Amino acid sequence: MSVSVDTKPRARDLAFGWRIVDVLIAVRSKFAPVLHGPWVPYAMLIPALALVGLLVYGLGNLAWQSFHSFDAFRAQEGAASLDQYRRIYTGSLSNHIFDTIGRTVGLSLAAVITNVTLAVPLAYFIVRMRSNAWRLVTLVLLLVPFLIGDVVRAFGWYILLGRHGALTWFLGQFGVEDVRVLGTLWAIWLGMIQVGLPIAVLVLLPAMRRIDPDLERAAATLGASRWKTWTRIVIPLARPGLASAAVIVWVLSMTEFAMPQVLGLGRLPFVANELDTMFFFQSNSYVGSALAMTLLVIVFAGLLLLTRFGFGRARR
Amino acid sequence: MGRVVRGFAIGSLVYLCLPTSIVLISSLGGKGTLDFPPDTISLSAYGDLLGNSDMRSGLFRSVLLGLMCVAFAAIPGVLAALALFRHRVRFQPLLSGILTLGLATPLVVSGMAFLLVYTRLGAIGELWPIAIAITAVNFPILLYAVASSISNLNPELEDAAATLGAEEVQRFLFVTFPAILPGILTGLIMMFVFGMGEFLITMILSTVDNQTLPVVMFGSLRGAVSGTLAAGGGIYIVISLVVIFLVSRLRSIEEILSRPEQG
Amino acid sequence: MTTASLDSELGPSLATARASAAVRLEGVSKRFGDVEAVQSLDLEIERGELLTLLGPSGSGKSTVLRMIAGLVKPTSGRIWIGDEEVGAHATHERDIAMVFQSLALFPHMDVFGNVAFPLRMRRIGRKEIARRVSEALSIVRLPDIDKRRVDELSGGQQQRVAIARALVYQPQLLLLDEPFGALDRRLREEMQLEIVRLHNALDITIVNVTHDQREALMLSDRIAVMDGGRLEQLGSSEAIYRAPATRFVAEFLGDANLIEGVLEADGGDVRLKTASGRSLRVAAAPEHLVGTRCAIALKSEAIELERLPEPAAAEGLTGVVRLGVFEGGARYYEVDVAELDMRFKLSLPAAGGRNSFEIGDPVGLRWDVSDAHLVSVAAGASAPG
Incomplete structure (x- = not known):
């Protein structure tokens, strides 16, 4: 029985798109250990967490302000207090x-x-x-x-x-x-x-x-x-x-x-x-x-x- | 199906599309005022809308805002969905909970939160910070859209591709990515619509100089209501129809916004 | 280059691999957490044969297949495909094809795209791809559907596309992971015959996984029966059917009736003594099993029934018919034998109105001694003889 699939055609026969894919494959196999690290999915979450983190930061600001007094006349934040809720x-x-x-x-x-x-x-x-x-x-x-x-x-x-x-x-x-x-x-x-x-x-x-x-x-x-x-x-x-x-x-x-x-x-x-x-x-x-x-x-x-x-x- | 159920359902549907139809009809009335029923049929209200510089630039900004939301959401959304629903991540429920915070927090509170942050950063008066805020709030919509197509993905597809000789990069490029692409596109289209139609956050974060169409329309509601406003509404109705058409071409329309089923 | 230097260059793996084996597993084990899915398995699959891994769910048969494919990494042990040890090779580097239970046809491609996929991955030219795809589709008898979407095809057509996709690049080895499990009976039998036909026509090595004993017997040159992650018995279909080595194999293949007892030497003869004190002759028994617990496995079609004038009048085993079902060519009976506290399940030829019994009829049971095959009782014990 013969394996008739030739896995290595000459480069000029290849369409341009395939060459890009081959470059990607080469890059990936070079960095395989890094790309398969356990931290990779966490890194993938960073942009999303940054986006939502802005909202969290804003909510934190709201919470902070709500627990501080404010001098409207001098436009200055005062001490921590329940003034606002009061x-x-x-x-x-x-x-x-x-x-x-x-x-x-x-x-x-x-x-x-x-x-x-x-x-x-x-x-x-x-x-x-x-x-x-x-x-x-x-x-x-x-x-x-x-x-x-x-x-x-x-x-x-x-x-x-x-x-x-x-x-x-x-x-x-x-x-x-x-x-x-x-x-x-x-x-x-x-x-x-x-x-x-x-x-x-x-x-x-x-x-x-x-x-x-x-x-x-x-x-x-x-x-x-x-x-x-x-x-x-x-x-x-x-x-x-x-x-x-x-x-x-x-x-x-x-x-x-x-x-x-x-x-x-x-x-x-x-x-x-x-x-x-x-x-x-x-x-x-x-x-x-x-x-x-x-x-x-x-x-x-x-x-x-x-x-x-x-x-x-x-x-x- | 019982007659009572059908009656309720059809009644609700009629109710739901009442205001939409009224807006459409009024926008074709072509007159300055919005008396019902309109006397004439014309598209002149739409011409008036494009002639009104506030409305015109508002419409332009709305479209721009929608596009910005798509641009800001695309990469974080796809990466996060892949990380959460395809890889194994510890604290997965907690992390997806954090990412869906925007949907659970009342819009007005989110808007005020961003207002404080942007005031502090001096980012008020620009359009892109508004887009970031809307993206953060609407983020779960994209996340769910991508997640549902990931969970519908047959896990054997990648194994099959591997046995057929596909290397990891090729498996992702030719099998996984095309298979979840409809979900990604659906999510991004939704980000666009919700971005360009967004009102409350935009209103809170915008200044007089950078109002989008909904904010302009809301402002003019306080004055005399005109056919131009109805034409603005008409534009949104037409865009919605186009979006529904696009999304239904991508996948079963009922899958939109349905949460991914666990297991 | 001399032969000696060639050997040393190619290393020990090639030198030890036998030329005839298409796949060889040596001490292969797989643990999933605390579960030992496959335990130290040795198996050699010959070139050109169709071997079936048969077992109930959880027996480890699918894990074995996935380890051969490289989709699951063995915890220990080595695997050869052809002359190559493939432990370091990822799935896509092994020259294999696999048909999955879900078929795993790519939903976003048409039929042509699916079948062309492995050729494209191998960077084959466009014209050659078109030629080979149409060739593969005609081999599975599905010409002229290459532009159809896969979800528009019938179940049988999808099966054929999956097979065409697996065969199009002429792999050394075809792995079948229960692809017929979800089909209805007629379609399943049609596809099974299709596999036999392709196997005969293409001279390809096929490893099939199934829990369907009928399918295993129908398709296979050899069957490897697995249970609890262990190989219970390996042999030709007929040998396994006729002479199951263990109680598990006897029960799983061919609904055997098992009469348990202790093996005793009786002069030159070896007999099985049951708890009730009856002594039964066995076909053949090795001396070293004397004194151990064994069982006689009687196939459902090996037993004959004899009408008795009155209960307990015969010397042999007697019983009472409890259930009778006409099955066309055969009659199925269940007979209670009080003495052994057992219910026998029998299938008797029904031609010409023969073997017609009523419920409640007293009957005598007889069988040919050559059918009274001895099996070991302990699960996983090695085969006698």
């Missing part, structure tokens, strides 16, 4: 701040509940859809509002709910006049569904896709009603996805800025709007830092609670 929680500001935090948390929880509730049937609908073409159309309808960004989303609702907008026109056809939605919590809530629902569905899709349709058929043959099949089969199996969806909606809602500003007409600020005011209009980044840290803690706490207790552990 100003938020006990000073004349406190009522306004508590209102803002309560509004933010309340509407965010409402958004989590509505979005996850609406996302389950929608994700199920997409997964079980038979026609691929329609599935694509559905995903486009889902993804466009997700990709256009906060401002365009808020703007869309603004002209929809505005004084000469589509809602007024639509209700006008039925003789209903003078409905004001803009500037109410309802408007913000409507806008927040728009923000969270697409991403909630996207996060739910993989978990939904893993549910074998035969399980539902099996449940049906075993005598489960449609409702029972949902509560006993579909929802429990989608649980891990539900938890992630809730977490993402929570984080996005808690930092919402455009919807309260535009749809709440600035009258119903969220924490993000309040932070904006503190940093830019009052130029007080020290008090702002304390509020930012508060928001961070609330978001992380909610995140932990949602993953721990919100939907239970995934059983697999």
Whole structure:
């Protein structure tokens, strides 16, 4: 038996690209011991860690400022103290701040509940859809509002709910006049569904896709009603996805800025709007830092609670 | 499928695309104001947008910002995903947790954090520091996109290439890299869209001189709302459609942003 | 150059390698942490033969294959492929081909790209590649599909592409890592016959790994049965089927019924004494096993059933039919033998309505002494004889 493969063709027969590959191979084999060292993957993480490290450094700065006093008159940082937190929680500001935090948390929880509730049937609908073409159309309808960004989303609702907008026109056809939605919590809530629902569905899709349709058929043959099949089969199996969806909606809602500003007409600020005011209009980044840290803690706490207790552990 | 489920699903879909359609319709109204329904159909609002120097330069800066995000994210993102999900790294959960910090931290807090750092470094007023901030915050999106295509990679592919005579460099160049390339491209396209549409961080970090389109649009929302604004929205809708088309060519559209499944 | 200087130049590895062996393993072991996947294995695979590594999952058979391919580094021991000791050679430097269980077709290339891949890695010219690819595809009987994407192909077509990709550069050695495991039965048998056909036509050495005893018997010139990282028995398919050396081999290949007992010398004869006191003749037994625990392995088709007028009327072993299944050419029965506390599994010819028993029928069991093959009982013990 002969080995007929000639592994060494003449150099001039080789295309240019192959010569580059050969140079790379030569370089690699020269540095093989270095390139196979155990530290290589860690080195590969350095650029990414540097990038995120900047954010960590910034968060550290925020934390530092929040625990130091500040002399606004002389623009000088003072000693370590709880002054900033005291100003938020006990000073004349406190009522306004508590209102803002309560509004933010309340509407965010409402958004989590509505979005996850609406996302389950929608994700199920997409997964079980038979026609691929329609599935694509559905995903486009889902993804466009997700990709256009906060401002365009808020703007869309603004002209929809505005004084000469589509809602007024639509209700006008039925003789209903003078409905004001803009500037109410309802408007913000409507806008927040728009923000969270697409991403909630996207996060739910993989978990939904893993549910074998035969399980539902099996449940049906075993005598489960449609409702029972949902509560006993579909929802429990989608649980891990539900938890992630809730977490993402929570984080996005808690930092919402455009919807309260535009749809709440600035009258119903969220924490993000309040932070904006503190940093830019009052130029007080020290008090702002304390509020930012508060928001961070609330978001992380909610995140932990949602993953721990919100939907239970995934059983697999 | 139950009728109730289908009803809810279709209702939600209609709800979701309501504002988008309204923006599109209004942008074609061609008038100064945004009364509904529009009286005429024209593209004049788009012409007005390009005629408005603030809007025009905002649009240009938005595109530039998106491209910068892609440029800053590409190499760190691919390297990190390969290191975390293809090599063995100790403290893997901790390290990937750190890298996904941007997604868990409220955007406004991240924005303020970068504001402090950039004020200290004197980097306010430029576009590239904003791009770095957005890249750091949106980094997990790229990481997950690449990671999911790595985890979908059949580990036997590289072994097979080796038995067929491929040396390590060739295995990476001709097998591993092309196989994860769709994931990388998907992630980078997402970085572009989210970069060019980003609002909150950009607003916090930008000055009057370097506002992007969303910031300009947000600013003009306080004044009289015009068809030009709707045209700005229309541009974003069209870009989103193009992106969805591109990504769906690359891989199953449902895989976008789905987290990599463990095991 | 004289012969002597040639020998000394080429070193001891070539001098000791036998010209006939395509692959040789010497004391090869592999540990994964605390698990000893392969224990000190010696194996010689001859040029041009089709050898199957047969064993249950976890027996180490795949690890052996991967060590030959260089995908797994042995903890100790040496491996030769042809005349070369390959311990220092990476996988891509060994002139081998492997077909994987998942097939590992490159999803981002079309059929042509997949089959051309090994040729491109060898820097072969464009025209030559086109010629060889179409030749390889016609060998596996898949002409005119080179522009198709691999995920558009049927399972059988994908198998053939994987084989074409492995054969296109005419390697010395083809390794098959259970590539047929996931196929349905008809397709699997078709591909197995395809391998036999290619093996006969191409005169290539093939090492096949499987847990399917039928496949092993069908394809192989020789079978190496593995269990727990050790080689249990090595021999031609027929020899292994007819004369399993150990209890494990007997059970794994051909569903043998095992009657355990102690071997006793009885004058010039050697017999197996069961716990119930019955003394059974065996085909052949070496003297040195006398006094040890052994078992008689009876193949399911080696036993005949005899209808009894009433229970326990015969001198031989008697039992009661517990299960009967008609299988077309044969009838499958399970018979309880109370005396041995055993359930026998038998397969009897069914032609002409023969061997028809009802559940509950008392039956006598007989077999030819030459079929009463003796096997050692302790797992991993060496073969008698």
